[in-house]
Amino acid sequence: MSYEQKIINYFEKNYKKIGDDCAYINSTKQLISSDTLVENKHFDLKYFTPQNIAHRLFLSNYSDIQSSGGVPKYVLLNISFPNKNYKFVQQIITNFHRICLRNKVEIIGGDTTSSDKLFLSLTIISDKINNTRITKRSNAKVDDKIYTFSGIGYSKLGYLSLYSKLKLPNYLKNLSVKQFLKPKMYIYQDIFxxxxxxxxxxxxxxxLSTLETISLKSKKKIKLNNLNSVNSKLYKFFKEEKYISLILSSGEEYVPVFTSPKNLLYLNKKKLLIERGIKIICIGSVEKGKGVNLKNFNLGKVKKFDHFKNNYSL
Structure with missing residues (x-):
């Protein structure tokens, strides 16, 4: 278990409102979430532009509210940085402001301080939402189908291309590096x-971590199949074992992983999804039991990202 998960587990045991992508404030009927980006852990100044950093900070928080069923409304921004990086930080702020305006999210406060490295922390608050409309991690039902969006895997591949010098064809390298530096932002809360x-x-x-969490919180078993549909380009390029390991371990993709008793694949023909570049895929089902299972594959070999060790390998 990672240090990150140990800390999360401590608070989950002692505070009942912790354990989902967002906390829910009953008195105001709002969702709230917070995330932090740290230089040389989540980004570096060699490859990431101010626009990339602003985009990632916004998306990582926006995605939490969306996946819980809410509409993002307000943010509080905290920034710590060395004096020498002031102009760079000013560009981050300018880009962040533009993203907020474009997505109708209001900046209502925050804090600044000096530090040795660049730190950014964002707290995001939703518009009012009734608690009956909140989507949690813990409500997966037996016989539900498991869905996500296609294209998972590029983020980790982009990381490996930049930092491990993994050799790739230009078309794959360009797709992957772009997704790693500036992940796609999907708007889907109005559809869901x-x-x-x-x-x-x-x-x-x-x-894999996401599926394990849904399994644990819902107290159900997740049986995976049809993983070749997750990313057809990568499936054609890699041998099956490496392909499966890649798509299961790729992080910071910021797409929803969700369950439903209904067949939702018909939605892929809808104009709205096509316009937004969304393709829903079914990757398994929910059964009685516990854990995540993939036939003829040892999930224990999958190497996931560790925010404390900052390691990532294929």
Whole structure:
């Protein structure tokens, strides 16, 4: 178990409101979430532009609210930075402001201080939402189907291309590096509102970690199949074992992983999803039991991202 998970587990045991992508404030009927980006852990100044950093900070928080069923409304921004990086930080702020305006999210406060490295922390608050409309990690039901969006795997591949010098064809390298530096942002909360979604969680650490969490919180077994549909380009390029390991361990993809008793694949023909570049795929089902299972594959070999060790390997 990672240090990160040990800390999360401590608070989950002692505070009942912790354990989902967001906390829910009953008195104001709002979702709230917070995330932090740290220089040389989540980004570096060699490859990441101010626009990339602003985008990642916004998306990592926006994704939490979306996956819980809410509409992001307000943010509080905290920044710590060395004096020498002031101009760079000013560009981050300018880009962040533009992203907020474009997505109708209001900046209502925050804090600044000096530090040896660049730190950014964002707290995001939703518009009002009734607690009956919140989508949690813990409500997956037996016989539900498990869904996500296609294209998972590029983020980790981009990381490996930049930092481990993994050799790739230009078309794959370009796709992967772009997704790693500036992940796609999908808007889907308005679509999910009209669907029978029983559980949902955003994919930040890895697909496998996300599925393990849904399994644990819902007290159900997740049986995986049809993983070749997750990323057809990568499936054609890699041998099967490496392909499966890649898509299960790729983090910071910021797509929803969700369950529903309904067949939702018909939605892929809808104009709205096509316009937003969303393709829903079914990757398994929910059964009685516990854990995540993939036939003829040892999931224990999958190497996931560790925020404390900052390691990532294929």
């Amino acid at each position: 509102r009209h669907l029978n979604i029983t559980s949902c969680m955003d994919l930040s650490d890895s697909l």
